Amino acid sequence: MTRLLDALTLGWLGVRARPARAVMSALGIALGIATLVLVTSIPASGQADLDRKLTALGTNVLVAQGSDAGETPVELPTSAAAMVRRIGPVDTASGVANLNTTVLRTSFADPNETAGITALAATPDLLGAIHATVESGAFLTPTLQRFPTVVLGHTAATWLGITDLDPARAPDVLIGGHRFTVVGILAKTPLTPELDQAVLVGWDAARSQLGFSGHPTVVYLRAAESQVEPVRSVLPATLSPELPGLISVSRPSDALAAKRATQSTFSALFLGLAAVALVVGGIGVANTMIVSVLERRREIGLRRALGATRGDVRGQFLTEAVLLSLLGGAGGMLIGLLGSIGYAASRDWPLVVPATAIGAGFSGAIVIGALAGLYPAVRASRLSPTEALATT
Template sequence: MSPLDLLDLGLIGLRTRPARAALSALGIAIGIATMIVVTGIPASSQAALVARLSALGTNTLQAVALPDLNPPAPLPESAVEMVRRIGPVTAGSAVANTHSPVRRNDRLEAGNGSGLTTLAARLDLLPTINARVRAGRWLTPATENFPAVVLGSVAADRLGVTDLPPGAPAPRIMIADRGFTVVGILATTPLTPDIDRSVLVGWPVARSELGFDGHPTVLYVQADEDRIEDVRGVLAETISPERPGAVMVTRPSDALAAKRATESSFSVLFLALAGVALVIGGIGVANTMVVSVLERRSEIGLRRALGATRGQIRGQFLTESVVLAAAGGVLGTALGVAATVGYASWQRWPLVLPAQSAALGVGGAIVIGVLAGVYPCVRAARLTPTRALAGV
């Protein structure tokens, strides 16, 4: 028989008993859908958690000069450029304390700095520390040369500058004895709380107006997470080859260990449940095929009497089993994907659907169909025409 004839013959049982076939396929579909859901939903949840942990600075290091050295050893002016030459480093920036007092206006006493710090900042600071502007804009190559300032979130509250409405006159604050125009307000930066309590000015204007000597105070470094420890090991020597002991480098964030533990965990229990569901579905298909063989003994005997070989009988019932399981696999895959997409969207998680899960959905169903149909098809093929027709 040709493959099309064999397929048409295998569909006879499914067409004559649609309710039973549908229930058997449903068992397989539930197993396949469970497998996809228990791999897709945890993967999406893991991706959301990893993204949150990454936002906590799992790939960020800070380097500062030790404050109590005698003689002092400030960080070199070229420290950022030297750090960027380290292979795994992906970003680097710096700030520097100008030791300039900050006042809301010139009517306040010079010593009233509201507990705020004036920092000279590089233009590439925000992406390096995962910060963002809440209102206004960040410093630009133009504004960094002029008396413009961006406020941290806490600094903005203390100075009474809570918003920068478009079209309204920009507020001004006093740094040292010079007026600076507020051009931006930063959102809260969990990685660097010191930035929240600071006012940030451009590197060039800090030199020209505030007496800044050009030496950075804090270096922020981003590197590949897999090699963050290697970068930390050479960072001090790179920044200050002559006195590496004068540089203190923070250790990687505890969130990095949590992220790695999350990525290495695996939902063994969920996969076991999916496996149980697949086995139950396979048993349902096997039971359906065994009952089908018992009910269709007269059909088997008649076909054998008309010359059908045992191989053709085996092929008929094995095809029926595989088609039944494949239909359940396709249905289960569709249900599993739809459930995963819907739940991930509801939770506002990034959708992560392992491609191998969808492929294994249909493939696993076919394998189950083959395994479940082996015994029934062998049993049907062993029936002799006389035994099969004896009860007719």
């Protein structure tokens, strides 16, 4: 313990005795550690922002529907959405039903102009199940869905010539010959484009006004991202235990695959850049310590002449190298954190500083200091007292 304290004291005195050289030496390792923090935190923040955007698209949305051999839609049980919600990893589920009726802007409109618009019965929980947002107006509420109101998909609204809603004078459309008031327009839903071309009628209103039977034809659900594939595999048997082959389920979205690919790519990038940064810092410390040994040969000779062993000399220079690396590492961590905070703020990214970067920064500083100081320390310890004192 005493030898360790002596080595630390001597090492610290060596650092303090040459402040300018210590600062320049620490600066080299500081730049390396700062680079380590920056090259891990900035890409990690960028990845977090990308993940956030991909998640907002609905990477964990699945679509289940029934169809026979002729691709004719098959009605699902009235409790289909509730059955799906009982699957553990499923966050929410909502059913819609094709009403198989026409949608017209007015009674004088040409039916062929709106032939691509689908009328669907929907419930208020559909919005959360498909990660959709309302661009104008409001969505169906438990109260609104009982009245003749409708929400338009983004493309359907354009085809019908309704691109914005005036609260003072709400437009209406004809669905199956019945007049429905437009209360909202959805924003685009990239992962469920079929809903962009649909008009959504309240579930209860569809039953009372349009003779809807209450059986959904499609179920939209949102599950935990890590469990999308297992949920997909059990959906057919859940919705139709007798004839699971009649149920088709969409495959996980390409956005989810892209998200997972970026995660693995970024991980490899982190490791490569961090390794380069640490090597650069280590070379700087090693170079400084070698020069220090050459310039302090007389000091080494005097210590040896006064009884210091080779181990004492090795410990002194090794301790100096580690202390320089730790000082540089602390400064580099601060520089890296400030740089990461500033860059993330300028790009409106969430700040992410991997815990491994902090741990690798400090542990890396110790290891680098030890490795960088090892050769200079051994070289200093091999100098004989007479040889060192004879150096001018």
